[in-house]
Amino acid sequence: MTWRTELERAAARLREAAGAADEVEQLLRDDASRLAATGVEQRRSELAERLRAAAAQAATGWLGEDLAAIAPGTPVWTDAPSTEAVRIGTAEIDDAPAFPALAGLLGKGHLVCDGDAADPRVAGMLQSLLLRITAANPNLELSLVDGVTLGQVFAPATALVDAGIAGPVATDHLALGRVLTAAEKRLTELRDIAARGQSIADQPFHLIVIAGLPPEVGTSMRERLAALAHAGPSARCHLVLCGWKQLPHRESLPAIEHATYLHCKEGEVRLGSLPLPVRLDAAPPPSLVRAVYGSRAQQRKEAGELSVADLVPEVLWSASSRNGLSTVIGRDQAGRSQGGDVEVAFDDATPHWLIGGRTGGGKTVFLLDVLYGLATRYSPSELELYLLDFKEGVSFTEFTPSPLDPSWIPHVKAVGVESDREYGVAVLGALRAELSRRAGLMKRAGATRLARLRELRPETPLPRIVAVVDEFHVLFAGNDRLAGEAVAHLEELARKGRSYGVHLVLASQTISGIEALYSKKDSIFGQFPLRVALPGAKHLLDEGNDAADGISVGQAVINDAGGIKGRNRTCRFPDASSAEDLLTGLRRQLWERRDSDVEPVVFRGFDEQHLEDDPRFADLAPTHAPVALLGRAVDVHMSSVGYQFDRSPGRHLAVLGTSAVAADMLAAAAVSLGRQHEPGSVAFEVAATAVGVEDTARQVVSELEAGGHECRRLAPGSILNAKRAKPTYLVWFGADGADGQPSALRNLLLHGPADGVHLVGWWRGARRFLDDIGGSAGREHCAGVVALNIAGNDLAAITGGYERAWEARTNRCLVIDRHAGTQTLAVPYVRPGRLDGLPVQDIPGKVESR
Incomplete structure (x- = not known):
């Protein structure tokens, strides 16, 4: 073998980036005498030239050129x-x-x-x-x-x-x-x-x-x-x-x-x-x-940065949710050039998500990115949204109409802001009922998956549903009846949701320490394979997976395998809060494309509710079964809550509690009843024996008379002795003590409904009410009870004990119909501005001692 052949081999090694050129070393050592012979300079020059050429091929540009010459x-x-x-x-x-x-x-x-x-x-x-x-x-x-x-x-x-x-x-x-x-x-x-x-x-x-x-x-x-x-x-x-x-x-x-x-x-x-x-x-x-x-x-x-505009597809509502939902939410460190956009999905592999992070860690911003990404890709016929926020924030208010902006995201069906636990349980219950409905459709159609059912029943609207619950741990606080109901609903939705197109997103600072979930933690959270760990997330990823420990605000660790190590992808997501103008325009654009004017139901936990705003009140007309409207239920649709009157024994209504809100509820009941009777067909008697209700009583009389009804004001001492020639409603503001005639009160309660006479009364003391109606023996003589700020044990004494779980809370009441066997948590109707003008001790929910 000649030295030229060996030189070619050395150059080839350099082309392979071996670097040291071992063959060249051997060549120089073995053939030193040859290189020392005539022509050594020429051979060295040739060797160097060949090695320069090989190096230039092995390391080009930035990797091999002289930096001083670049x-x-x-x-x-x-x-x-x-x-x-x-x-x-x-x-x-x-x-x-x-x-x-x-x-x-x-x-x-x-x-x-x-x-x-x-x-x-x-x-x-x-x-x-x-x-x-x-x-x-x-x-x-x-x-x-x-x-x-x-x-x-x-x-x-x-x-x-x-x-x-x-x-x-x-x-x-x-x-x-x-x-x-x-x-x-x-x-x-x-x-x-x-x-x-x-x-x-x-x-x-x-x-x-x-x-x-x-x-x-x-x-x-x-x-x-x-x-x-x-x-x-x-x-x-x-x-x-x-x-x-x-x-x-x-x-x-x-x-x-x-x-x-x-x-x-x-x-x-x-x-x-x-x-x-x-x-x-x-x-x-x-x-x-x-x-x-x-x-x-x-x-x-x-x-590494993705703008909010990058989340929006070129063509709105162009995707189908038949096999699942997906959206881009951020970009990983690979960046745009390496195809680093991070896409997340609701599908068979990742049907439900868990999101964790400390306060200020970016949960709200991340959720907004996800929701706008989905709402721009899928039309309302492909996607429905239910949004719950259990913290004192405004995470989802921009998806709803407001006085300043009447637009809303048309995919949204219900939004809870500062939600009650009862409202959260109601939403989960409604979603569970939808599971059952879809299960029935699948069984009748012979389908096993939502995609197949949509093929077989194209005429039936079957959008995928995404329910987002922010600070969901509040829903399971304690270990009471509500927590138990929430766990039962959640377990059913987590297990079956993927088959029927119902997907859950649970967001919280932590998933540990939730007592009601101790025995169900694995069976429920095991159904949430997609984990999104934001700064401060605790116990969201598997033990030993500390990928989220070093990330900063604006970053998230996405793990699609239940939090196990080796499946992390760290990305940066855009700040939706800094793109207000863009999102406002986008929301209006989506709103203008809507095919329905039905607004989403918005449950704002501490908003007043007014009778005049209730669509059911506007539609009231004379009927043989009148209903006194009392408030809006804490349910998915914020249904109207009422109490129906007929000639059955005991069809009376008692509002109990010291709050002046009771006067507003009596007013709402009387005015709504007036709309359901032809003028002159019934009489209204109004008695005001409580301090501070005179104005409310006068307004009730004025509104009833404006509706063409006969209306009389009764003075103390004559309230229970009035002669009645026609069906009558006795509206009594302050019935404590029964006007000194408890026997007359009990007679009215017992025989009044058969004669068309019904009492709508307010008692400030629950025990006083029980004494007035004749103790526990008289419970059945007043079938309707509205509890305001009274203690649970007092309410149990009146109803027989099954409301011991009642806890009086601000701006809430419990409407009980003993004959129907129902109890409904509601937001009571009040006069506009009533709660602003009440002292703290008079707000419903502030329990007074006996």
């Missing part, structure tokens, strides 16, 4: 390089530069140097190497360690740290330990991904550059570095390790596998087995450093 305006690469070699200096022949000295790094192995950044030659090499790698690789993560110059060698790379491409420079052994722990965790995750047969080619390279080891580094830390070097290349993790030098009287250094060694002696540098000295590259020009790092930082910022 213009600052040269763009960084947007695609990953196809080669593994990178220049670290120049090999010399007779003290003259001969060809670039290369080392295989990303995708190949590691670079280990026995010198550190305290040596200016090594410092310059590190700075040039870092610049080359950064300029050539858009998909890169850096960890920087400098235990000898305390970060000075990496000072030019500050822009990379600020952009999140590199972490803060580690300068001591503790910080180095954290770097290694993060690298080991990442390595484990990537190996788990690869073990499942998934590609890791789109994952960023992780390059750990150690300019010098801190002095406190001991044997265990060195062994960890060696272990990381051993396993790193298969998981896209590589090391540039400087200061790896055997010291006298110290333990032997562990071997660093897959490494090219760089030896820095006094006056001479050698690279691997290359038989020539190497002059290491000097630090790059500052103008080039600023240009490269600034450009890469800007690209990372642009690639």
Whole structure:
């Protein structure tokens, strides 16, 4: 074999980015006499030229060119390089530069140097190497360690740290330990991904550059570095390790596998087995450093950020929900160029989601991104939304009409703001009823999945339903009857929802400590494979999966496998709160495309409810079964709550509690009853014996008379003795004490309905009411009871005990119909501004002592 053949082999090795050219070393050693013969200069020149050509092919552009010759305006690469070699200096022949000295790094192995950044030659090499790698690789993560110059060698790379491409420079052994722990965790995750047969080619390279080891580094830390070097290349993790030098009287250094060694002696540098000295590259020009790092930082910022506008598809409502729902919610660190948009879905694989994060961690913003993304992709015939917020916030108010903006998101069916637990349970119950309805449709159609049912019954509207519950843990607070009902509903929805197109999103600061879920935690939360961990999320991911510990506001860890390690994807999502104008225009655009004028039901926990705003009140007309309207139910549709009067024994109504709201409820009952009788067919008698109700009584009389009804004011002493020639409603503001005639009251209660006489009365004392009607024996003589601010045990004494769970609360009442066997939590009708003008002790829900 001729030396020319051997030279060709050496050049081929360089093209493969082997770097050291072992064959060239052997060539020079074995054929020294031949090179010493005539024509040695020509042969050396030919050898150098061939090696320069090979190096130019092995490391092009940013990876191999002289940095001093590259213009600052040269763009960084947007695609990953196809080669593994990178220049670290120049090999010399007779003290003259001969060809670039290369080392295989990303995708190949590691670079280990026995010198550190305290040596200016090594410092310059590190700075040039870092610049080359950064300029050539858009998909890169850096960890920087400098235990000898305390970060000075990496000072030019500050822009990379600020952009999140590199972490803060580690300068001591503790910080180095954290770097290694993060690298080991990442390595484990990537190996788990690869073990499942998934590609890791789109994952960023992780390059750990150690300019010098801190002095406190001991044997265990060195062994960890060696272990990381051993396993790193298969998981896209590589090391540039400087200061790896055997010291006298110290333990032997562990071997660093897959490494090219760089030896820095006094006056001479050698690279691997290359038989020539190497002059290491000097630090790059500052103008080039600023240009490269600034450009890469800007690209990372642009690639990692997604605007709210990016969530909106080009064509609105163009997607079908037949097989599921999906939307883009953010962008991961791979960025736009690497296809880094993060898409999440409601489908068979991820039917339900759990979202966790501390207050201020971005839950509301994330939910807005999701909801607007879905609402722009799917029409109301493909998607329905139910939104509940159990905190004192305004998470979902912008999806509803307001005095300033009459538009709303047409997909929304019900919204709860500062919701009652009862309202949340009602929504879950309604969704469970929808499951049953769809199950019946599937059974009759012979379908097993929603997609198939939609094929078989295209005429039946079957949109997918997404129910979002923010701060859902409030729904399960304690371990009472309501919590039990909520758990039963939630378990059924979680188990069966995927089959029938009903999907849940539960958001909270934590999922731990919910007593009512202790025995159901696994069976329920096990049905929520998609986990979204925001800053401060606790117990959302699996134990040992701490991927969310280091993220900042605006970032989320998306895990589609129930929180297990190895399935995390970290992304940055847009800030919807900063795009108010865009969302306002988008909401109006969706609203204008609606095909129905039915507004979403909005339950605002502490809003007043007024009789005049009730659509049922506007539709009242004369009927043989009149109903006294009392308030709006705490249910999905905020139904009207009333009490029906007929000639059955006991059809009277008593409102109990010290609050003046009771007077407004009596007024609403009387006025609504008046609309259901022909003028002159009934009489109304109004008695006002409570202090402060005179104005309300006068308004009632005025409104009834305006409707054409006969109306009489009764004075104390004559209330129960009045002669009645026609059916009559006695509206009594302050019936405590029965006007001194309890026997007459009991006679009216017992015989009045048969004669068409009904009492609508207000008692301020629950025990007083029970005494007036004759004690427990008289319970059946007044079948209708409205509880305001009375204690549960007092109400139980009146009703027989089954309302012991009643807890009086602000702006709530309990409407009981003993004959119908119903009890309905409601928001009472009040005069506009009533709650603003009441002292605290008079607001319904503030229980007075007996």
